Structures are given as structure tokens and as C-alpha cells.
Amino acid sequence: MQEILSNAFLGYWTPQELATNLNVFLNILGALALGLMVGYERSYRGRAAGMRTYGLVCMSACALTVIAGYPQYWYGGHLSTHETAVDAGRIIQGITTGIGFLGAGVIMRDGLSISGLTTAASIWSVSAIGILVGVGFYGAAITVAVLATILMIWGGRLEALLPARHALAVTLQIQHPVDMTEHEIDSLIRSQGYELAKGSFSIQQQEGCTEWRFVAVSLGKRRGGSLVKLGRKLRNAEGIQSFQIVHARN
Secondary structure: OHHHHHHHHHHHHOHHHHHHHHHHHHHHHHHHHHHHHHHHHHHHOOOOOOHHHHHHHHHHHHHHHHHHHOHHHHHHHOOOOOOOOOOHHHHHHHHHHHHHHHHHHOOEEEOOEEEOHHHHHHHHHHHHHHHHHHHOOHHHHHHHHHHHHHHHHHHHHHHHHOOOOOEEEEEEEEEOOOOOOHHHHHHHHHOOOEEEOOOOOEEEEEOOEEEEEEEEEEOOOOOOOOHHHHHHHHHHOOOEEEEEEEEOOO
16 A cells, blocks of 8 residues: 555656656746736836736746646646546636636726726736747747737837827716706817717716716817816806816726
């Protein structure tokens, strides 16, 4: 009995097993380095998901993928080939599905403003990097990691060079008996370089006032006035009891 247990234990330390473990370790280490590289940009910008999150996701995705390539060495090589048959595609599918739930956790919505989409997309991308490392496509993994990092660092600068129209999420509380129309509100914000985004209206009747929620889009990249100027205009408008203006991020 003791000899059987000894042979079973030694099966985990054969030269083949050690060589496989070393290869898996190097893959995991490489995936961790790439994940940390991509995650640094999020840490630099003060996001909740930073280097540790990205490193863990990339490393874990790689670990789950790379072991699918060595089923013959599972459990010290004591199982038959039939018992260790693995469908790597199902493992990859499970990883991408699980990362989708993690990405959904960093997306936040505050009224008409949505944030966290870039972080969620980059977490999903870093899991793909780990999978690429796990299946041995090292060049592709490095390429995706470098491109993702460049896009996240300098993508905002590229957007700043292109024509764009920024949006604001506006909430107005109009006191009774004043009854403003959509045309009057449009004229009010057009004087500050904005226009109403069609289809973004939400009207709610409250006690003593009517609440309007909508998105205001700048008429041009440099035509939209500052939030301070728009706030002053709304504060001095007749019938507006209170208001809230935030950038409609997405």
C-alpha cells in the first residue's frame, strides 16, 4: 500500500511533469506581465480596476487555457487519454462568459450618464490576451497588449483631434404654474451653443413642479459653452426651480 502511494506521489515529480510545470509557469508569468502593462493605464487614471485586477484576469485566463494543452499530465499522469480528453474551445468560452460578468460589475449608470465601458471592454480584452498566451500565440498576445495600451493611453488624444460634439445630461425642475415647452427649452440652451438630442426626453410630474430630463448636445466642438455659463443661464430663467448638469459620459 505504501509503495502504491509513493509511486502515485512521485508521478507528480517526474522530469516530464516538471518540464510541463515550468512551461505553464513561464506562460503565466508572461501573461501577468502583459496584464500589468495594460492595467497600468487604468491605475494611472485612478480607476477602480487597476494593475492588480488586470494582472489577475490575464494570468488566470492564461492558466485555465494553457493547462488544456497538457491533459496527459493532469493528476500526475495517472488518468487515461480518454479520461483526460479536453475541449479547449469550451474552456475559452467559459472564460469569456465569466469575464463578461466581471466587466458588467464596473459599468455604472447615473441618470443619463454611463461610465466604466472602457474599463469593462479592456478587462475583456486582457482576458483574450491571457488566452492567446495560453494557446501559444505569443506574438499575437504581445501585439494585442501593446495596441490595447496605446489605444487606452492615446485614444483620448486622437478623439480630441477629430470633430466631435460633447453631450450634457440636464435635469430641470420647473415650478408650477409655469409650463415651458420643448421649443422654449431648446431656444434657451441654443443660446449657449447646445441643442436638444431628439428622443432623450423624460418628463416626470412631481408635487409642485415638473421634472424634465434630457441630453443637450453641443452645436460644434468649440461652440458649446461651459457648464458654468449654462448653469447661470438656467438659474436666471423664469420658472426653473432647480437644475442639475453633468457630462453625459458613455
